Amino acid sequence: xVYLDAAATTLRKPDAVAAAMGRALRQCGxxxxxxxxxxxxxxxxxxxxxxxxxxMFDAPPEQVVLTxxxxxxxxxxxxxxVRPGQRVVVSxxxxxxxxxxxxxxxxxxxxxxxxxxxxxxxxxxxxxxLHARPDAxxxxxxxxxxxxxxxxxxxAALCQxxxxxxxxxASQSAGTLPVSLRAWGCxxxxxxxxxxxxxxxxxxxxxxxxxxEPLLCGGTGSQSRSFVMPDELPDRVEAGxxxxxxxxxxxxxxxFVAAHPDLLAHERRMLQCFRRRWGRAxxxxxxxxxxxxxxxxxxxxxxxxxxxxxxxxxxxxxxLHCAPLAHESAxxxxxxxxxxxxxxxxTCEEMEYTADTLARIMxxxxxx
Amino acid sequence: xxxxxxxxxxxxxxxxxxxYLQAADMRAALLRTxxxxxxxxxxxVIRVRAADAAAADQLFSENxxxxxxxxxxxxxxxxxxxxxxx
Numbered sequence: 010x011v012y013l014d015a016a017a018t019t020l021r022k023p024d025a026v027a028a029a030m031g032r033a034l035r036q037c038g039x040x041x042x043x044x045x046x047x048x049x050x051x052x053x054x055x056x057x058x059x060x061x062x063x064x065m066f067d068a069p070p071e072q073v074v075l076t077x078x079x080x081x082x083x084x085x086x087x088x089x090x091v092r093p094g095q096r097v098v099v100s101x102x103x104x105x106x107x108x109x110x111x112x113x114x115x116x117x118x119x120x121x122x123x124x125x126x127x128x129x130x131x132x133x134x135x136x137x138x139l140h141a142r143p144d145a146x147x148x149x150x151x152x153x154x155x156x157x158x159x160x161x162x163x164x165a166a167l168c169q170x171x172x173x174x175x176x177x178x179a180s181q182s183a184g185t186l187p188v189s190l191r192a193w194g195c196x197x198x199x200x201x202x203x204x205x206x207x208x209x210x211x212x213x214x215x216x217x218x219x220x221x222e223p224l225l226c227g228g229t230g231s232q233s234r235s236f237v238m239p240d241e242l243p244d245r246v247e248a249g250x251x252x253x254x255x256x257x258x259x260x261x262x263x264x265f266v267a268a269h270p271d272l273l274a275h276e277r278r279m280l281q282c283f284r285r286r287w288g289r290a291x292x293x294x295x296x297x298x299x300x301x302x303x304x305x306x307x308x309x310x311x312x313x314x315x316x317x318x319x320x321x322x323x324x325x326x327x328x329l330h331c332a333p334l335a336h337e338s339a340x341x342x343x344x345x346x347x348x349x350x351x352x353x354x355x356t357c358e359e360m361e362y363t364a365d366t367l368a369r370i371m372x373x374x375x376x377x
Numbered sequence: 378x379x380x381x382x383x384x385x386x387x388x389x390x391x392x393x394x395x396x397y398l399q400a401a402d403m404r405a406a407l408l409r410t411x412x413x414x415x416x417x418x419x420x421x422v423i424r425v426r427a428a429d430a431a432a433a434d435q436l437f438s439e440n441x442x443x444x445x446x447x448x449x450x451x452x453x454x455x456x457x458x459x460x461x462x463x
Contacts, residue, residue: 041388042419044409052407056392071389231387233418241386 011323011359016153016181016302016350018203018210020324025261030209033257039250041230051253058256059243061263062214066198067189074215074243075251079180080106081224082199082215085246086176087147089221090196091116095144098135098173100159101338102152105331107178111147119143123338125152126295128160135164139171145196146173150188151181154335154348155293156302158186165193174219180204181300183214184266185273190216197221206266207353208259211252221246265353272353276301279351279360286364293339293346304339304346305367309374311345317370318347323363325349379451381430381458382422383437383444384410391421394442401436403429413455414448 012020033054038047040055059070066073076082083106091097093115099107101123111118121138122131139146146168150161161177168175174196179188184205190198196219202212215221223238227248232239239245266272280303284291293304307314315327328345329336336342351360385391391407398405403425410420425433427449437444448455 041421049407052388052392056389059389070393071387229387231418231420233420234415235417239386241390243389244387 011363013349013351013355013359013363014324014326015204015352015355016330016348017326018201019205019207019352021352021354022207022209022258023261023265025265026207026209026258029257029261030254033254037253037257039230040253041244042228054253054257054260055251058260058263061260061267062216065188065263065267066183066214066216067191068198068216071242072190072217074217074221074246075256076199076213076215077211077252078203078213079178079199079201080213082197082213083107083147083176083178084110085215085221085224086197086199087111087145088114088224089219090145090174090176092144096141098138098143098146099334100131100135100148102149102154102157102159102335103147103332104149104153104178104180104335105333106180107147107149107176108334120334120338122159125155125157125293125339126298128163128298132160132163132167136167139167139173142171143173145176147176147178149178149180150186151179151300151302152332152335153181153302154330154332154346155295155304155339156181156299156350157295158182158298158300162193165195169194181302185276185300190218194218202255202259202262205272206259207262209255209262212255212259215246217242223248225249269353273300275353276351276355279355279357280349282357282360283349283364286361287368288364301351303349304341305349306341306344306346307371309371311347314347314367314370314374317373318363318366321366321370323366325363379427379449380424381427381433382411382414382424382448382450382455383433384414384420384422384446384448386417386420386445388421390443391423394437394444395423397436397440397442398423398425398433401432403433403436405429405433411455414446420445 037051040051059073122134179200183200198216202208311327
């Protein structure tokens with residue numbers, strides 16, 4: 010299979026990921042609950058995970074919270090910062106993992122910056138929106154539909170100027186672009202473990218610049234005489250037995266990413282390989298501020314085209330990609346797009362094969 | 378032998394504290410908090426020899442490691458240490 014759906018999850022992982030998960034299943038007990046060797050082995054895995062992530066994302070290890078996925082982290086962050094009816098600024102490219110929690114809370118949402126691959130417009134719109142002193146802001150680092158790299162560092166600086174707490178959704182950037190809790194001064198940064206960090210599904214990270222409110226309450230193995238959650242991170246928001254095999258796999262994913270600082274350049278090269286072979290004009294091609302995600306707006310039903318690619322052994326994603334706001338901003342809400350997202354293991358031959366196959370499918374469709 | 382115990386509010390903090398001691402080649406153990414000391418319920422302590430206690434305290438201070446309380450164990454009994462270690 011040619012796998013070009015890494016923006017949904019990276020299917021191909023380093024071999025060490027599965028090996029570490031197997032070891033954890035065999036050797037790790039429940040962390041933070043006992044003093045025996047199996048519990049201590051589990052404790053060591055969790056600390057390793059926090060330390061590796063902390064080093065990569067410039068965050069103190071105890072402020073690295075292990076989550077189920079980015080959605081879990083975003084819900085924790087948003088529900089900690091936003092009260093019903095409060096005003097929140099978001100970018101024009103947010104995922105439903107941001108929009109649905111905000112709407113569920115009854116937040117009053119202002120959308121700032123809807124022009125793709127135009128950081129000047131993005132920043133001007135954000136400055137205008139922040140001038141109204143909203144209660145919080147949420148911004149994706151990279152659009153999961155179009156690959157647009159938003160100027161998050163500058164947006165974070167604006168948020169600091171206006172004293173607006175910022176949540177960054179690093180779902181598509183963690184592992185390929187620099188992400189820094191300290192430098193950005195964010196309230197929270199959420200990310201999945203199973204995409205650009207090459208960990209297993211069911212893992213994610215929330216970097217905490219503030220102390221969040223728990224979504225789940227329960228046992229932590231600490232301060233157990235109290236019926237309220239500890240106020241200390243990470244225990245405060247890590248109730249219950251964690252996904253230990255997942256954390257062990259994520260450690261290896263983080264090591265893989267740390268050893269390959271050129272992943273963004275590789276993904277961009279892969280998109281160039283496709284573009285050269287495809288040879289047609291592409292509407293959603295950014296100039297320098299595009300990560301390894303490419304959306305194609307093609308004549309015909311995007312889902313039918315993706316199905317035809319699947320039948321030819323090529324895995325892509327079509328439709329709205331759980332980001333209707335981004336499609337609304339780009340004017341593709343009614344058509345959707347076909348999205349290609351290579352990973353560290355993609356090859357130029359795979360990208361050229363995809364271009365050739367897609368060209369054949371489009372010719373067949375136009376001959377119907 | 379007499380031991381000192383430093384208690385922590387979370388295992389993560391205790392683990393990080395232990396790393397500092399290990400990096401300084403100090404003998405220390407991460408243990409569950411003895412029941413007699415667990416006023417807040419379950420938790421973790423770091424145990425060091427009495428001879429190393431002042432150096433451990435100094436390392437924690439230098440690295441801004443926040444422990445909760447400290448105790449000395451003598452002859453099977455624990456006593457909280459409220460003032461400076463020497």
